[in-house]
Amino acid sequence: xxxxxxxxxxxxxxxxxxxxxxxxxxxxxxxxxxxxxxxxxxxxxxxxxxxxxxxxxxxxxxxxxxxxxxxxxxxxxxxxxxxxxxxxxxxxxxxxxxxxxxxxxxxxxxxxxxxxxxxxxxxxxxxxxxxxxxxxxxxxxxxxxxxxxxxxxxxxxxxxxxxxxxxxxxxxxxxxxxxxxxxxxxxxxxxxxxxxxxxxxxxxxxxxxxxxxxxxxxxxxxxxxxxxxxxxxxxxxxxxxxxxxxxxxxxxxxxxxxxxxxxxxxxxxxxxxxxxxxxxxxxxxxxxxxxxxxxxxxxxxxxxxxxxxxxxxxxxxxxxxxxxxxxxxxxxxxxxxxxxxxxxxxxxxxxxxxxxxxxxxxxxxxxxxxxxxxxxxxxxxxxxxxxxxxxxxxxxxxxxxxxxxxxxxxxxxxxxxxxxxxxxxxxxxxxxxxxxxxxxxxxxxxxxxxxxxxxxxxxxxxxxxxxxxx
Numbered sequence: 192x193x194x195x196x197x198x199x200x201x202x203x204x205x206x207x208x209x210x211x212x213x214x215x216x217x218x219x220x221x222x223x224x225x226x227x228x229x230x231x232x233x234x235x236x237x238x239x240x241x242x243x244x245x246x247x248x249x250x251x252x253x254x255x256x257x258x259x260x261x262x263x264x265x266x267x268x269x270x271x272x273x274x275x276x277x278x279x280x281x282x283x284x285x286x287x288x289x290x291x292x293x294x295x296x297x298x299x300x301x302x303x304x305x306x307x308x309x310x311x312x313x314x315x316x317x318x319x320x321x322x323x324x325x326x327x328x329x330x331x332x333x334x335x336x337x338x339x340x341x342x343x344x345x346x347x348x349x350x351x352x353x354x355x356x357x358x359x360x361x362x363x364x365x366x367x368x369x370x371x372x373x374x375x376x377x378x379x380x381x382x383x384x385x386x387x388x389x390x391x392x393x394x395x396x397x398x399x400x401x402x403x404x405x406x407x408x409x410x411x412x413x414x415x416x417x418x419x420x421x422x423x424x425x426x427x428x429x430x431x432x433x434x435x436x437x438x439x440x441x442x443x444x445x446x447x448x449x450x451x452x453x454x455x456x457x458x459x460x461x462x463x464x465x466x467x468x469x470x471x472x473x474x475x476x477x478x479x480x481x482x483x484x485x486x487x488x489x490x491x492x493x494x495x496x497x498x499x500x501x502x503x504x505x506x507x508x509x510x511x512x513x514x515x516x517x518x519x520x521x522x523x524x525x526x527x528x529x530x531x532x533x534x535x536x537x538x539x540x541x542x543x544x545x546x547x548x549x550x551x552x553x554x555x556x557x558x559x560x561x562x563x564x565x566x567x568x569x570x571x572x573x574x575x576x577x578x579x580x581x582x583x584x585x586x587x588x589x590x591x592x593x594x595x596x597x598x599x600x601x602x603x604x605x606x607x608x609x610x611x612x613x614x615x616x617x618x619x620x621x622x623x624x625x626x627x628x629x630x631x632x633x634x635x636x637x638x639x640x641x642x643x644x645x646x647x648x649x650x651x652x653x654x655x656x657x658x659x660x661x
Contacts, residue, residue, distance in 0.1 A: 208345055215406025216339065216349055217356035219285060219332045222399035224360030225392045226296045227325060229368055231453070231579075234299070234318075241381045242302055244311060252315060256322050257580050260573055263323050264330070265425065268569025271331045272420045272562075279409035280418075281338055281564070284331035289400035292328050293393035295321040300389040302382040328400065330572060334564035337549035338409040341647065343639060347492045347546045354542035355485045358478055365474045368392065414653035417562045424561045432555040435567060437632045438547055439574045444625040445540060446575040448618045450582025452477070452537075455614040458590070462602045463610050464520045473530060480531040481538020488542045496636065500543055501629055505622050507536025516615040547632075550639050557646045589613040 238249040276283045299317045303310055336349055368388055375384030429436065456474065461467040491500055511533025518526045548571055549564075556562040593609025595602060602610070634642075 207342075208340055208349065212339075212406055212408065213349055213352040214356075215403055216335065217352035218399045218406070219335070219403035220353045220357040221360045222289075222292075222396040222403065223325070223329050223332065224357045225364060225396040225399070226292065226321075227329075228361045228364040229296070229389065229392055230299070230321075232364060233368060233372075237300055237385055238314065241385055242310075242314065243306075244314065248311065252318060253580070255315065256318055257576060259319050260322060260326070260576050264326050264569040264573040264576075265566065267323070267326050268330050268563075268566040269420065269422070269425065271334065271565030271569075272418065275418070278404075279338065281331035281335045282404050282407060282409060284328060285400045285404040288324060288328040289397040289404075292321075292324050292400065293397035295324050296393040296396065297386060297389050300385045302386075326569065326572060330565055330568045332403070333545070333548065333568040333572070334552075335407060335409070336546075337552045337564050338411050339407060341411050341553065341643060343550065343636075343643070344489065344493065346549050347489045347543075350546035351485055351488045351542055354488075354538070354545065355482060357541075358482050358485065358538060362475065362478050362482075364392070365478065366471065369471070412650075412654065413556070413562045414650055415657055416653065417556060417560055417650070420561060420563060420566070424559065424563065425566055427559055428555050428561065428563055428566065429570075431558040432551060432567075434547075434554050434632055434634045435551040435570070437628055438544075438551055439571060440628040441544065441625050441632075442571055442575045443578040443581075444621055444628065445544060446578035447582035447585075448621050448625075449537070450579045451585055451613065451618050451621075452533075454582070454586045455610065458586075458595075458610045459515070459614045463607050463614075464523070464526065466523075469523075473527070476527050476530040477534045477537075480534045481541075484535045485538050485542045488539060491539075492543065492546070497543075497547070497632065497634075498629060501540070502626065504536050504539035504543065505626060507539065508533045509536070509619050509622060511536060512615040512619050516611060547634075550634055550643075553643055553646055554634060554639075557642050585617060586613045589617065 235246070235249055235253075238244050238252070239246050244252075271281065271284065274280055274283075278286070295317060299321045301317075303313045305313075336346060336353075339349065340346055371388040371391060372381075372384050375387045377384075379387075456477065457470050460470050460473045488500075491503070495503065511529045511531070514529025514532065515526060518529060548568060552562065552564050552567050555567065589609050589612060590606065593605045593612075595606040595609060
């Protein structure tokens with residue numbers, strides 16, 4: 192009877208992955224979301240209300256970090272693709288990145304004892320390092336999908352587990368981060384309270400990353416020549432990999448919508464609905480209903496074309512937003528049902544769009560004989576961060592143009608109209624760009640199956656030749 196170690200799970204035939212390994216894979220995005228969602232939701236508040244810097248200084252800091260991402264993401268992706276260890280190409284980054292990721296998350300939410308320019312420099316250094324460390328962990332984690340299986344249905348299943356557990360992480364962040372911060376703040380002050388809260392999130396995130404490392408296995412093998420990457424190969428990939436370029440446009444638009452919706456929700460509930468006490472429940476309605484429908488994605492992907500599934504998902508989100516647009520402030524049930532419908536559509540999009548990346552990896556390898564999972568995930572990661580950044584700017588511009596006043600208890604009718612427009616109409620209009628872009632995605636199921644089969648046959652011959660030469 193053969194025994195297996197935790198770092199080397201029993202190898203199943205390529206394409207067949209057990210439920211335990213799928214759950215273990217999903218723990219990686221669970222971990223990343225505990226930190227990333229905390230940054231997205233609370234770091235600006237922490238900087239302005241606890242750390243003690245102005246909103247303008249914090250906004251400029253966020254802009255600088257995006258520029259750093261523009262440089263670091265492709266470099267890290269290139270480095271990941273050139274790496275290779277006894278544990279595989281991608282899994283070791285989870286093992287070695289877990290502790291720095293957890294520590295930097297805590298340091299980012301720590302108020303130093305010094306002040307002035309040194310204090311601001313501390314904020315820059317810790318946030319930039321955390322952003323780089325996030326890429327250091329998240330790019331190889333995303334690339335792991337294409338290394339675990341080359342079966343499209345199993346890839347969809349893996350992404351479904353990943354998205355489901357990522358949403359669980361977001362729900363935890365939405366409720367438990369403010370809950371813990373409030374409890375700790377009451378007993379030991381805001382600075383210490385937020386530090387301890389992120390210590391809890393950081394430790395949990397680090398342990399989950401280790402769980403992902405120990406429970407997954409890289410089983411897809413490719414010819415050695417396909418992993419010898421040069422800088423010029425990155426540009427060749429963008430030139431010949433049309434599905435990747437289209438998918439980047441889609442990611443940019445979708446994450447722009449996500450950012451707009453996240454930023455405007457608190458304004459919609461606080462000022463338009465007039466119930467600031469319902470913000471956390473509105474946030475829950477934006478995440479929890481999706482959990483019930485995400486498990487249906489593999490079945491839908493097997494019965495619908497890619498474009499049909501995307502249309503279905505986007506349509507559900509748009510229907511929910513239309514409901515929010517026509518809702519009167521006192522129609523609370525209508526508002527929460529609409530928010531839930533939008534959540535289902537948004538969750539389905541998130542679950543499926545990440546599954547399309549592995550097939551762009553294979554398409555790129557088919558066209559160029561270079562397998563560049565790390566670079567491709569880094570490019571997509573940078574693009575969705577840019578979408579997030581742009582989406583974060585749009586609501587502020589609309590609110591400013593319509594007369595929103597931050598210190599006012601009640602807003603003018605123009606400002607309220609601007610809030611509703613930013614929450615609903617703007618995302619709907621942007622969604623049509625996403626739908627239009629995916630019309631040019633030229634990898635339908637039949638084409639992908641043909642390419643995948645040819646690539647497997649070609650790679651098998653190349654690996655056999657390499658073995659003979661040795």
